[in-house]
Amino acid sequence: xxxxxxxxxxxxxxxxxxxxxxxxxxxxxxxxxxxxxxxxxxxxxxxxxxxxxxxxxxxxxxxxxxxxxxxxxxxxxxxxxxxxxxxxxxxxxxxxxxxxxxxxxxxxxxxxxxxxxxxxxxxxxxxxxxxxxxxxxxxxxxxxxxxxxxxxxxxxxxxxxxxxxxxxxxxxxxxxxxxxxxxxxxxxxxxxxxxxxxxxxxxxxxxxxxxxxxxxxxxxxxxxxxxxxxxxxxxxxxxxxxxxxxxxxxxxxxxxxxxxxxxxxxxxxxxxxxxxxxxxxxxxxxxxxxxxxxxxxxxxxxxxxxxxxxxxxxxxxxxxxxxxxxxxxxxxxxxxxxxxxxxxxxxxxxxxxxxxxxxxxxxxxxxxxxxxxxxxxxxxxxxxxxxxxxxxxxxxxxxxxxxxxxxxxxxxxxxxxxxxxxxxxxxxxxxxxxxxxxxxxxxxxxxxxxxxxxxxxxxxxxxxxxxxxxxxxxxxxxxxxxxxxxxxxxxxxxxxxxxxxxxxxxxxxxxxxxxxxxxxxxxxxxxxxxxxxxxxxxxxxxxxxxxxxxxxxxxxxxxxxxxxxxxxxxxxxxxxxxxxxxxxxxxxxxxxxxxxxx
Numbered sequence: 001x002x003x004x005x006x007x008x009x010x011x012x013x014x015x016x017x018x019x020x021x022x023x024x025x026x027x028x029x030x031x032x033x034x035x036x037x038x039x040x041x042x043x044x045x046x047x048x049x050x051x052x053x054x055x056x057x058x059x060x061x062x063x064x065x066x067x068x069x070x071x072x073x074x075x076x077x078x079x080x081x082x083x084x085x086x087x088x089x090x091x092x093x094x095x096x097x098x099x100x101x102x103x104x105x106x107x108x109x110x111x112x113x114x115x116x117x118x119x120x121x122x123x124x125x126x127x128x129x130x131x132x133x134x135x136x137x138x139x140x141x142x143x144x145x146x147x148x149x150x151x152x153x154x155x156x157x158x159x160x161x162x163x164x165x166x167x168x169x170x171x172x173x174x175x176x177x178x179x180x181x182x183x184x185x186x187x188x189x190x191x192x193x194x195x196x197x198x199x200x201x202x203x204x205x206x207x208x209x210x211x212x213x214x215x216x217x218x219x220x221x222x223x224x225x226x227x228x229x230x231x232x233x234x235x236x237x238x239x240x241x242x243x244x245x246x247x248x249x250x251x252x253x254x255x256x257x258x259x260x261x262x263x264x265x266x267x268x269x270x271x272x273x274x275x276x277x278x279x280x281x282x283x284x285x286x287x288x289x290x291x292x293x294x295x296x297x298x299x300x301x302x303x304x305x306x307x308x309x310x311x312x313x314x315x316x317x318x319x320x321x322x323x324x325x326x327x328x329x330x331x332x333x334x335x336x337x338x339x340x341x342x343x344x345x346x347x348x349x350x351x352x353x354x355x356x357x358x359x360x361x362x363x364x365x366x367x368x369x370x371x372x373x374x375x376x377x378x379x380x381x382x383x384x385x386x387x388x389x390x391x392x393x394x395x396x397x398x399x400x401x402x403x404x405x406x407x408x409x410x411x412x413x414x415x416x417x418x419x420x421x422x423x424x425x426x427x428x429x430x431x432x433x434x435x436x437x438x439x440x441x442x443x444x445x446x447x448x449x450x451x452x453x454x455x456x457x458x459x460x461x462x463x464x465x466x467x468x469x470x471x472x473x474x475x476x477x478x479x480x481x482x483x484x485x486x487x488x489x490x491x492x493x494x495x496x497x498x499x500x501x502x503x504x505x506x507x508x509x510x511x512x513x514x515x516x517x518x519x520x521x522x523x524x525x526x527x528x529x530x531x532x533x534x535x536x537x538x539x540x541x542x543x544x545x546x547x548x549x550x551x552x553x554x555x556x557x558x559x560x561x562x563x564x565x566x567x568x569x570x571x572x573x574x575x576x577x578x579x580x581x582x583x584x585x586x587x588x589x590x591x592x593x594x595x596x597x598x
Contacts, residue, residue: 316334
């Protein structure tokens, strides 16, 4: 089933993001050779409730001008089938262990159906940003079917009065992380506008679904091996903690655990447990205090809102050069400024700063599964209680630097490995209990929201000749975390995707407006560039002030009448240029555009 030939023309497609282009997934027909999910992978399955979903999505906007059929339904299905050998998450489906005794496994789906996964949709005229976002909001608010490979792709027509095509891709976070998603994007798209699908499918071999008896036998073997794994993990974790804290007692404890048995078996165990660890992964640092409460730090509903915004990458680079910070610091400061404005507008800005969780990829390039989750996180102070934008940026910069420095206590791989020992049935029940008891209403969260920055290629990509214009991330929400801000850099742009609980943040589009205001604020503090259009505005200001200064000049007797002229001081108020700000944010073109670019 699904056996064909791989066209020679596909060899030109390398992986532009530096990830491995081929998938080393084992070809197997016996259940004992299946690939088991990691603890982190399974945690995204266990997090799901009636209101929390574990999939992540991306909204791609294509311009098919000059490429009829490009990015369309049939071309997209053909491209996926041609490259299905490179897209392991698109082929794999879950196999659960009976009674939830152990983590699930992946198999190659024997009933794979491309027509089930790639679907057709449309937006009504004129197909503007708000209409498209409403469609996205409804699609991402539906869970994926766990009896099939955990992905869906929607080809959405009618965007921008039919001149553009949108594609929404939903993939479960158990199957990919951010870096793996970029790798999949590289496998599906092309750096050349000339490629067209051939209609030939790549060969691959589906598996047979194992029986419950087979799954229980595999689980029994795994449980026999588990005590050694638990001891090794405990020794490694204590040893790393001892090195981080310079605590000799902890090191001694690790040595004691590593030599519990005499004889040959004990020597073998000691040799394996005392091996030098080459782990370089970093864990998330815990915040010193709980985060303050905000409108979105409450139990979430199953309904979503989506909004997006695009900013030129050069603007962020200009801010970075001006203040000597990193690109990620600029993104965090922009989000901080937008959040502060939103909370001020709703009269609920906390006196304490908001805390953001920032996912960090810990891929080393030597993973045996290119699509397995390899992610840790850090927690950063957003300085939302700081009014001055420069001081706010500096505080964000210091917080990010300190958080990165704190990623040294325990390797993230050790933290991920501990999740291997939580039976899925118990973990899933714990998440449902957390949601049912509305714990998010009863205690402050450890962080207020997730802010993620995913780097992408700085050159155009194409789908059957249709040019990819924008790549907006659409992330996931958790109970008590009703807002997520993710940015993807692509081809000279920063594409921001905002996802929120529809009930907790009903006016999400204002967040996109506040983000632009935050960028305008930082740019106004930068040194002017040669040929910058802002100097004319600077010269216009003195001229208006000259007009005010001119008012005493008419010292003629009608001075009293002229003194009425000082009432013309409103012009300076106009100089604040609310009209100008409205022009940058709500001019007709951006409001109608499905991409809402600056």
